[in-house]
Amino acid sequence: MFKRNKKIIILVAVMLLIFLHFTKILRPIENLFLIGLNPVISNFYSVSSNLKSAYVEQNDKRDLTKIVKRLEEENKRISVENAKLKTLESENRKLRQHLRFLVENNYNYTLANVVSRENFNDEQSILIDKGRVHGVEEGLAVVDSYGMIVGKIAEVKDRISKIHLITSDKCKIAASIQNRNRTIGVAEGELGLTVRMKLIPQIENIEVGANVVSFGFDGKIPRGLLIGKVKTVEKDSNEVWQEAIVEPLANLRDLTIISVLFP
Amino acid sequence: MYFKVFFNLILLISLFAFQAGFVSGSSFIFNDLNFLLVILIFILVLSGEEKAFWWALGFGFLLDIYYFNIFGLNLFILPLMVLIAKFLLANFLTNKSIYTFLTLVLFSLLFYELAFLLFYYLLSSVETSFYFEFELRQIFKIFVSKIFVNFLLTLLIFYSLGFINKQFSSVTLSSREK
Numbered sequence: 001m002f003k004r005n006k007k008i009i010i011l012v013a014v015m016l017l018i019f020l021h022f023t024k025i026l027r028p029i030e031n032l033f034l035i036g037l038n039p040v041i042s043n044f045y046s047v048s049s050n051l052k053s054a055y056v057e058q059n060d061k062r063d064l065t066k067i068v069k070r071l072e073e074e075n076k077r078i079s080v081e082n083a084k085l086k087t088l089e090s091e092n093r094k095l096r097q098h099l100r101f102l103v104e105n106n107y108n109y110t111l112a113n114v115v116s117r118e119n120f121n122d123e124q125s126i127l128i129d130k131g132r133v134h135g136v137e138e139g140l141a142v143v144d145s146y147g148m149i150v151g152k153i154a155e156v157k158d159r160i161s162k163i164h165l166i167t168s169d170k171c172k173i174a175a176s177i178q179n180r181n182r183t184i185g186v187a188e189g190e191l192g193l194t195v196r197m198k199l200i201p202q203i204e205n206i207e208v209g210a211n212v213v214s215f216g217f218d219g220k221i222p223r224g225l226l227i228g229k230v231k232t233v234e235k236d237s238n239e240v241w242q243e244a245i246v247e248p249l250a251n252l253r254d255l256t257i258i259s260v261l262f263p
Numbered sequence: 264m265y266f267k268v269f270f271n272l273i274l275l276i277s278l279f280a281f282q283a284g285f286v287s288g289s290s291f292i293f294n295d296l297n298f299l300l301v302i303l304i305f306i307l308v309l310s311g312e313e314k315a316f317w318w319a320l321g322f323g324f325l326l327d328i329y330y331f332n333i334f335g336l337n338l339f340i341l342p343l344m345v346l347i348a349k350f351l352l353a354n355f356l357t358n359k360s361i362y363t364f365l366t367l368v369l370f371s372l373l374f375y376e377l378a379f380l381l382f383y384y385l386l387s388s389v390e391t392s393f394y395f396e397f398e399l400r401q402i403f404k405i406f407v408s409k410i411f412v413n414f415l416l417t418l419l420i421f422y423s424l425g426f427i428n429k430q431f432s433s434v435t436l437s438s439r440e441k
């Protein structure tokens with residue numbers, strides 16, 4: 001029979017751990033666990049992700065899959081290039097007008113492995129193995145290997161960080177549509193599936209298929225990062241704002257390596 | 264004794280790494296598997312409450328330092344869950360049949376998920392800067408997806424143990440030997 005005093009010992013141990021955590025005394029031990037766990041968990045995650053990709057591929061017809069994949073890769077590459085060029089074009093025009101400001105194309109970044117996904121409360125969140133000690137802070141942009149934005153840093157610990165994916169309703173990014181007026185709005189995730197761009201003035205003309213890029217309003221997220229393409233426009237003359245459904249172009253299911261961009 | 268403790272520690276950490284890495288990266292409903300909870304129930308029934316409490320403490324600590332929940336939440340909820348499961352086992356479910364395991368897994372899952380939801384709901388009511396929204400599809404996910412897939416896991420572990428060791432061979436309530 002489990003003695004009562006042992007239950008008290010367990011309770012005291014729990015209270016002590018909580019106390020030591022909040023007084024930061026336990027932090028070195030926590031970091032030690034994270035340093036040891038991250039590579040192992042990362043490897044498990046990679047295996048699982050590869051199995052998932054292999055399973056998905058098996059279900060498709062091989063020839064069609066190859067063609068579609070090749071075309072998708074090329075389309076993504078061209079979309080990213082196109083978005084960068086348009087942003088550069090706009091910025092060059094302003095340079096000529098103001099005679100100052102350098103266009104920076106090389107970003108400061110750090111690569112990180114995706115080590116886990118959070119499942120609680122159906123969040124669209126992933127965890128990476130970089131944290132405060134690596135210079136990561138909240139609000140930074142996270143991109144995939146094509147330079148397309150996949151999310152924002154939400155919370156940071158010493159050696160691990162949580163990212164809200166762009167399809168999460170907790171991820172809000174100032175965005176602009178690459179149309180004639182450079183329409184500005186807020187891109188917000190919806191239902192873990194898509195992105196909705198809100199606060200678009202009614203007078204703006206939005207074309208389906210237009211690129212949506214980051215606006216760089218807060219200084220932490222660089223301008224011109226491709227978010228997706230406009231899929232549908234919801235315009236109701238009784239409303240103050242119109243909204244656009246944006247299809248994210250980044251593949252959010254098979255993320256294993258990402259880059260965190262520093263301002 | 265120290266070897267036993269070390270062995271348990273390695274097993275605990277390995278299981279946690281598997282859950283956090285492999286299971287979370289899986290697709291479809293497989294990422295709803297909760298190895299930690301199911302294993303805790305098996306330890307409680309087969310090895311006793313003392314071991315189950317220490318394992319619950321270990322899992323709780325690792326979950327709290329790794330994930331971004333409020334520290335201490337798993338440390339409290341998991342041992343409490345073991346306590347409730349122990350109460351059910353001692354007073355209502357007195358044998359080691361598959362139905363016992365399934366019932367305990369069901370109660371544990373419900374308790375664990377709902378405890379979290381309740382805590383965050385209460386926190387969002389008190390702390391205005393903390394936003395929490397409860398959606399009906401979460402109920403669907405808990406009741407259908409998570410319970411179903413963890414029942415399958417319980418069945419798999421139960422019958423595997425029965426195959427390996429005759430002591431744990433499956434017992435059904437309906438079979439009676441004359």
